[in-house]
Amino acid sequence: MRPDPMDLTLLYRGPLASCDYDCPYCPFAKRRDSREQLRADRACLERFADWATGQTGDRLSLLFTPWGEGLVRSWYRDVLTHLSHQPHIRRVAIQTNLSCRTDWLADADLTTLALWCTYHPGQTPYDRFLAKCRELVRLGARFSVGVVGLPEHLEAARRLRADLPDQVYLWVNAAEGHAYDDAEADVWTALDPLFPYSRRPHASAGLPCRTGESVVSVDGEGTVRRCHFVRAELGNLYDGTYRAALRPRPCPLTACDCHIGYVHLETLPLYDVFAGGVLERIPAPAG
Numbered sequence: 577m578r579p580d581p582m583d584l585t586l587l588y589r590g591p592l593a594s595c596d597y598d599c600p601y602c603p604f605a606k607r608r609d610s611r612e613q614l615r616a617d618r619a620c621l622e623r624f625a626d627w628a629t630g631q632t633g634d635r636l637s638l639l640f641t642p643w644g645e646g647l648v649r650s651w652y653r654d655v656l657t658h659l660s661h662q663p664h665i666r667r668v669a670i671q672t673n674l675s676c677r678t679d680w681l682a683d684a685d686l687t688t689l690a691l692w693c694t695y696h697p698g699q700t701p702y703d704r705f706l707a708k709c710r711e712l713v714r715l716g717a718r719f720s721v722g723v724v725g726l727p728e729h730l731e732a733a734r735r736l737r738a739d740l741p742d743q744v745y746l747w748v749n750a751a752e753g754h755a756y757d758d759a760e761a762d763v764w765t766a767l768d769p770l771f772p773y774s775r776r777p778h779a780s781a782g783l784p785c786r787t788g789e790s791v792v793s794v795d796g797e798g799t800v801r802r803c804h805f806v807r808a809e810l811g812n813l814y815d816g817t818y819r820a821a822l823r824p825r826p827c828p829l830t831a832c833d834c835h836i837g838y839v840h841l842e843t844l845p846l847y848d849v850f851a852g853g854v855l856e857r858i859p860a861p862a863g
């Protein structure tokens with residue numbers, strides 16, 4: 577008997593850990609994967625893509641959150657393109673520093689594919705990043721752009737907000753370990769009206785969260801967890817054991833301080849704020 581169809585969001589993170597940038601606030605900066613590690617990552621990603629392609633009885637939304645930069649690898653571009661054309665996949669999105677070329681998007685279904693882009697000042701020339709964003713606009717791609725809210729990034733963020741079309745959402749992530757007084761928070765909120773959600777961790781202990789019910793995290797081996805931040809396993813994607821474990825459950829952690837986690841808290845209004853764009857971090861149109 578086939579299981580009942582469901583709407584399921586999966587956050588996939590395989591073994592890829594290499595990145596072409598060396599941001600001082602990132603532990604994966606300039607990490608290099610060996611050829612064997614890259615082959616393993618490709619095999620894991622393609623296995624996941626095969627599973628998602630065959631899961632036609634469900635309605636899937638997929639967000640790829642690699643530790644490293646995925647889109648400089650051909651297999652990520654190929655998999656995203658392929659998955660974007662599957663009728664049962666509502667959204668396929670990836671977090672990226674946008675250092676890759678953009679011509680591959682011509683083969684994707686841009687009504688399904690979306691990009692969550694981060695600008696890292698000091699890692700790439702400003703004009704080069706802005707040109708990539710303008711190319712995404714020209715292609716009609718769905719994307720958001722953001723920065724880490726460090727004081728030394730403020731002027732670059734202001735410049736980016738002024739140069740991007742109004743319809744492109746510019747988000748600001750609170751820097752890990754950085755406390756914002758009210759005046760500083762107001763400066764960042766002027767750029768991103770939703771910055772207050774990122775400013776401080778959200779108390780989450782015992783609160784209802786969609787993770788573990790309609791949202792799950794998957795690693796390269798197919799191990800399913802409720803989210804990237806709770807290590808308890810729910811089963812395996814490929815033998816189907818995860819499915820019986822899906823149910824409403826409260827958060828077991830004291831607090832949640834990452835957007836890809838707290839966006840799913842039922843006590844926050846963010847599913848309404850980002851309606852239609854939860855995975856790619858694009859707010860719903862006002863009004």
